[in-house]
Amino acid sequence: MATFLLSAIKTLAAQLLDFALPPRCAGCAEIIDEVDGFCAECWLTLDWLGTGGCDRCGLPLEATDAALCGRCLAAPPPLDRMRAAVAYGPLSRVIALKLKYGRKIALARTMARYMAPLLGPASDAILVPVPLHRRRLWWRGFNQSGLVAKQLGARWEMPVDQHLLRRIRPTPPLKGMNEAQRRRAVSGAFVTVEGRQIEGRTVILIDDVLTTGSTAAACAKALRKVGAGRVELISWARVVRPSRLMR
Ligand SMILES: [Zn+2]
Ligand SMILES: [Zn+2]
Secondary structure (H helix, E strand, O other), rough: OOHHHHHHHHHHHHHHHHHHHOOOOOOOOOOOOOOOOHHHHHHHHEHHHHOOOOOOOOOOOOOOOOOOOOHHHOOOOOOOOOEEEEEEEEEEEEHHHHHOOOOOOOOHHHHHHHHHHHHOOOOOOOEEEEEEEEEHHHOOOHHHHHHHHHHHHHHOOOOOOOOOOEEEEOOOOOOOOHHHHHHHHOOEEEEOOOOOOOOOEEEEEEEEOOEEEEOHHHHHHHHHHHOOEEEEEEEEEOOOOHHHOOO
């Protein structure tokens, strides 16, 4: 309980401070003109992914007018649409870490600002953050993806369901695992709570960082089990092989 209270006080103090001070770049803290943005130099170091690319996975399509990439054609991924604001790189990583471990709550607004243009045509959708296990939530005091989902819900005027998905067991760090190991590590880790009407509806998962998509796939599976129509994902950053980035 004390952790929650302390975290709430810190959040409030940070918000008050935010309000009183001039806007600063989310990357280097230089004073800038508008809130929740980046200075020109930091902006240029970020690889913005945009809404183009493969209809389904969002990865850049190499010199082709096809709607889907070869990988999605060969084996349709469990998510109907995946988009991320930026490629995972030095600065986008720092932004994600500062929100998660540094309690820089205002960064959830910055992330949401740049994730907002990535919304697809679905208008009846509900936003659902990728959940943390309750033990981690208790230690951290907040779910970083939940904060971003809240900001996006406000921007898009869409419902946010912070508790639709539950992570029923803690999952090990997936770093260094191959695809099959990752799948196994998160398999069955997510369930939906009872009593929600999501039959046929579109669910948009909100996450901070998308790596291989195995966590998102496990979430999608749990959502499909209770009848979700489409399952999409919008994240702040995404791991993209440098060779796939168009510069
Ligand atoms: Zn900067
Ligand atoms: Zn694709």
